[in-house]
Structure formats: C-alpha cells, structure tokens
Amino acid sequence: MPEVSRKIFISAGESSGDIHGANLMRCLLEKDPDITFYGLGKENMKQAGLHCLHDMSRKSLMWLQVLMEISTFLRIKRDCIRFFEQERPRVAILIDYCGLNFHLAYAAKRLGIPVIYYISPQLWAHGPWRAKKIRKLVDKLIVIYPFEKLFYDRAGIPVIYVGHPLFDEISKVGVHEQMVLGLKNQLGGTVISFLPGSRKQEIAQLLPLFLKAAVRINQSVPCAKFLVSCSNEQYFGFIKNIVNGSGVDCRIIVGNVHEVIKASSLCIAGAGTVTLQIAYYLKPMIITYKISPFAYFIARPFLTTPYIGLVNKLAGKMIVPEHLMYRGDHLWLADQAIQLLCDAQKRQDCIHELTLLMKEIARPGASERVADEILPLLSYPQGFGKDICGFVQDERLNGPGG
C-alpha cells in the first residue's frame, strides 16, 4: 500500500463544537500520532494540535450579525477551498455549525474529499426538509442522540449513533467536590441556579425573566438562594448589570457549571445542551426558551417536535416542565419552581425519570467511537475513502450550490 497523507480537515465554529472537536482530535492522535489536523476551531482545538486556518472565536453569530460579518465568512470559505485544492486532506470532518459547514461540505465533496458530518444540526426540531441537503452533501453522518438516527435513517442518509460527547467530557473533567460543598455552605438554604445560556442574546432574553421569577419564589420559599452560571467570562459584566438592576440577591459563578449544577436543588435553564448536564446530575429542572412574538409567529409552522427541551425529547414525554415563551411568563416559571421544591412526590418523580433516561444515554466513549469510524478512511489511498463511507461519485455534480 503506498504511503498516504495523514492530513485531516476539521471545522467547528461554536464553543461546544470546539470542545468535542478537541476530544475527537486527541482520540485520533492516540490511535494514529501521524495525523495532522488543519481547519477551523477555537482555543481547545488549537491546544489539541489544530493548524488553525482561521480562529473561530467570536464567530458564533446569529441572524443579522452573520450578515454584518459576511465578508469574513466568505474569506474563511475561500481559504478553506484553497486548502482543499492544494493539500487534498484525506477527509473533512465538519462539526455542527451548519451555516458555514454546509458550504465547506459542498466544496469538499466537489473535490472528491469524503465528508463526515459530526453532530447534526437539529433539523428534527425545525426544518426536517433540510435532511435532503445533508443527503447531498455528506458521506457519513455521525449523530449524538438516538432519535436522530431514526430520523436520518428514514431520510436515507448513512448515519451512525455514537452517544453524546458531553458525557466523555463530564467523566474526564469530574466535579470539584470541595467547591460544591463550599457553595452549599456559603449560601445555605435551598440553592436554585439559573443557567440562561452561553449567547448574549439568550442571556438578555432569559435572565431578567429568571430574576423576576426569583422574587416570586423567594416569597414562597424564603430560604431559597440563587446562583447564576456565567459560562462565558466576557459576559460577566453584562450579567452583573442585569442582576444588579433586578435587586435580587444572586451570586454569579463564572465557569464551573458542573459545580453550580451539583450544588443546586433546582436548575432553571434555557433549552440547550446544559439541560443534559443537569440531567446527568439528576437535578430537577425547568426548561424555558423565550423568543419575540414575531419570531414565534415565523417559527411556529416549522416546529415539528412537541418538546423544546432535549431531556423531554430524549425521554419522548414531558419529564421536566418546559415552556416556549413569547411573553415573559415569570409566574408560570415561579409556580413550577415552587412545585418542584415543595412537592416531594413531583420532585421524586422527576428525579426517577431522569435516572432512567441517564441509564439509557449517559455512556462515555462517543469521541472514541467517532475516531474508530474515521480511522479506516485514512488507511486507503486517496479516492478510496468513498467506498468505505458510501460516497457516490456522480452525486458530486448534483450537490447543492449557492
């Protein structure tokens, strides 16, 4: 067998993708130290050995922000295409972030580079028709939720389910038990934590609502103490301003999200991966997501799942309270929180359901399994990768453009 290149292109644009990408890179390097990684990522991936074509820090943008940065994204895309043409990586691993990664998938596929898409965009929740794009653009899809496999199987896409890499991260990092104990001792009483999300827009929407609910909760549960989790250090000042303006006595914790969750009796969170972290620690939670009435009107016909929370979606039933709000319904939030704190039976039921769910899905080793899927592609001479991952030559010409 001739000597083959060990260059892999890998792209992640969001913080979570950066963490999962870094874990995957480490797993691949453990199995094959000759691999070199090129692509797009952030700090974690750079530390794992990525030759960064563009640093994607501060590129987790939404809506109009993307339009404002369109020239930057076009430059990134152009540079990636140039890299594909000049270096011909063995495989392109694209992690979530479909806004840019779909374009890179198209470019890679056109040049005959096998495309592995790791962590699918949540098409099952909004826009299932976009599965057609994935079928055209991707050679193998690696998904992290069991129901996604069924969804993509039905769409005729080669897909494998590996489990959620978050559980690798949790089992690897562990919890600082002393910090948990310290938080509990310092605060005393019943600790309620607020986890509004990692994006500024989400924090601005949800945190004021949580704090309004906190006032109401305190009236019914006077021993309640509040923590706000700040996952992104750059938003500490922003969060502090909101908290100070509300007049609620809250402690803001930067990072250490596992410790914050573990120290809490109840978590109130935005709909995101953090809900899985909360479920992992078997903490009762309330999931909320707030959008403007106009956004709700626009999105309503495209919502195809009855659940906004991953935990409920995974369980296939409502095991924790959730609410998609277009008005700030803090009374509902407070009411649910009081019930979960004061109604022992409801609390126990919630914890029992979370336990069952976690037994089913909380298995570490996702990154390892992804690495095992990717490695065979590197053992074949260039061009043979398509045979392994079901790559059909003719489809390259029919892929989406634009």
Next chain:
Amino acid sequence: MVLYFPLLTAAFLSLMASAVSYFFAKVKLFLFTLLLFYMSNAFLSFLLFYDHQAILFYTIIALFIAFPIGCLIVFALDRYYAVFCTDTSFVIVLIWLFIPILFAVNLTVSLLKVIHA
C-alpha cells in the same frame, strides 16, 4: 375612489387569513390567501399610483410584490430540491416584513386620497 374600500377590505381580510393559515401551517390556504392579498394590493397600488406616479407604482410592485414572491419561490425550490447550501428559511422573515408594509402604504395613501378628495 369607489373601489378603494372594497380593495382595502379584501386586502385586509386576505392578510388576516394568510397570517392565520401560515401560523397553523395550512400551506395551500396560505398560498391562496397570499395570492389574493397580492392581487388586491397590486390593483389598489395601480389605482393609487399608476396615473400620476408610475415609477412609484413599478417600485412598489418590484419591491413589495415581485421580490417577496421571488423569495417564496426560492424557498420552495430549496425546500423541495435542496438547491442551496444556505438555509433559506430566513426569506420567510423578509416576506412577513414586507407584507404589512405593502398594506400600510396602500392604506395610508388611500386614506389620504379620500381625505383630500
């Protein structure tokens, strides 16, 4: 001038009907009511602007009718044939931003004409 009010009423009712049918994902009804909305507004704009400000009339038709319909066609093509890498569902936002503007322009100018008549 006699036609303004029936057309405005038709435009308003079709706007409401298209909003409701869109919200409840009744696609065929939405497309039908949207067609009624654009037809009534196009005719209204013709009566209001064509004689004295033909350029304004063509601008309104291009910007508020042809452009959103084009967006809708792009979205439909993408939905059924996956033509673009970019997710085109954002065009729905554009369409729903332009619809009320078109109605507001026609309503305001109609009322001004009636008042000044």
